[in-house]
Amino acid sequence: MNADKRYQIFSRLQAENPNPETELEYSNAFELLIAVMLSAQATDVSVNKATRKLYPIANTPEAILALGVDGVKQYIKTIGLFNTKAENVIKTCRILIEEHNSEVPQTRAELEKLPGVGRKTANVVLNTAFGQPAMAVDTHIFRVANRTRIAPGKTVLEVERKLLRHVPKPFLVDAHHWLILHGRYVCTARKPRCGACVIEDLCEYKQKTELE
Template sequence: MNADKRYQIFSRLQAENPNPETELEYNSPFELLIAVLLSAQATDVSVNKATRKLFPVANTPEAMLALGVDGVKEHIKTIGLFNTKAENVIKTCRMLIELHGSEVPQDRAALEKLPGVGRKTANVVLNTAFGQPTMAVDTHIFRVSNRTGIAPGKTVLDVEKKLLRHVPKPFLVDAHHWLILHGRYVCTARKPKCGSCPIEDLCDYKEKTEF
């Protein structure tokens, strides 16, 4: 995979979806942080169903803290690992109030100190809420990066570093969303839809399918 191919790949993804967005529903950096924290090992659809009821009741750290662990659990009990997630949400809200003036910090180190927030979650928040050129490598991005040859790597961190190095700068801020959506709907895990893929001729995957 050379630089010209990568440029063509992201040009086509951009042409298909000029303004890609996360499928998580949110109206503020705080809501996005909570939604991403809840999305670990859960689908965006299931998180959105829960937050549509949670955020109208509590969309600030103070309001969420007032709900308490049991109150948060009641709203997110349809999501996997909801007990642990509810506790992390409350601990995170307390830290946001005490250490960050109730604002979501805009740097990775501070974000990763929040309970339940790892590198991937921090990258999503930095990229989606604050427009920073970060790369949150989930299972979709890991698969697409390796399968296509855009940024092959044995670990999530390997892929993240290679993407940051190889994705052409004009596409870097939106690349995270394009790759996730491509992996979710086209370059799917069990059987990629190569026949209807806009970058099929640029992809290094050898076992291409017809559909």
């Protein structure tokens, strides 16, 4: 996969979707942070259902902290691992209040100090809330990067670093969203929809399929 091919790939993804966005629903950096924390091993749809009920009641660190662990659980009990997530949300809110003036920090190091926030979550927040060129590699991005050969790697971190190095600069901020959406709806896990793919002729996947 050469630089010219990568440029063409992202040009086409951009043309198809000029302003890609996360499918998580949020109105500020704090709401996004909590939503991404809740989304681990859960679908965006299930998280949105929960936060639609939670955020009108509590959408600040102070308001969620006031709910307490049991109060948060009542809103997120339909999401996987909700017990642990509720505890992490409360701990995170307390730290944001005590150490960050209730603001979401804008560095990976500070974000990763928050309970329940790993590298992937930090990267989503940095990229989506603050427009930083961070690459949150989930299962979709890992699959697409390897299948297409845009940035093949054996580990999530290797793929992340290769993407940051190889994605052309004009596309770097939005690349994370394009790749996730492409993996979610076109380059699907069991059977990629190659016949419906705008980058099929540029992709280096050897076992291409026909569109059903």
